Amino acid sequence: MLHTICQGAAFVSATLAAALWAMAARAKVEAGEPGAFRIETSSDGSAKFSYDGLDLRATLEKQGKWNSYAAAVTAVSVALQAASLYIAF
Numbered sequence: 001m002l003h004t005i006c007q008g009a010a011f012v013s014a015t016l017a018a019a020l021w022a023m024a025a026r027a028k029v030e031a032g033e034p035g036a037f038r039i040e041t042s043s044d045g046s047a048k049f050s051y052d053g054l055d056l057r058a059t060l061e062k063q064g065k066w067n068s069y070a071a072a073v074t075a076v077s078v079a080l081q082a083a084s085l086y087i088a089f
Contacts, residue, residue, distance in 0.1 A: 006084035013077035017070045024066030031055035 034053035041047050049056040 003084055003087045006080050006087060010077050010080035010084060013073050013080060017073040017077060020066055020070035020073060024063045024070060027059065027062040027066055029055045029058035029062055031058075 031048070031050035031054055036051075038050045039047055040050070
């Protein structure tokens with residue numbers, strides 16, 4: 001019984017991880033009109049990079065957030081699969 005519960009929970013968490021990684025792959029932050037690669041500097045010396053209408057730094061931060069969620073859920077899935085195997089023996 002517990003073995004089946006662990007397997008079901010591992011399946012659910014693995015499916016959730018796949019969905020989170022799909023969200024990470026599709027995450028984008030718009031920077032304006034589409035165009036070539038641009039670098040804009042501000043008065044404080046920081047730079048804003050954009051390519052094809054996307055803010056590169058903000059897009060990478062957003063994708064990183066979704067990737068970290070997916071990695072955490074994957075860790076739970078792996079732990080549940082290991083527990084399921086342990087219980088089965």
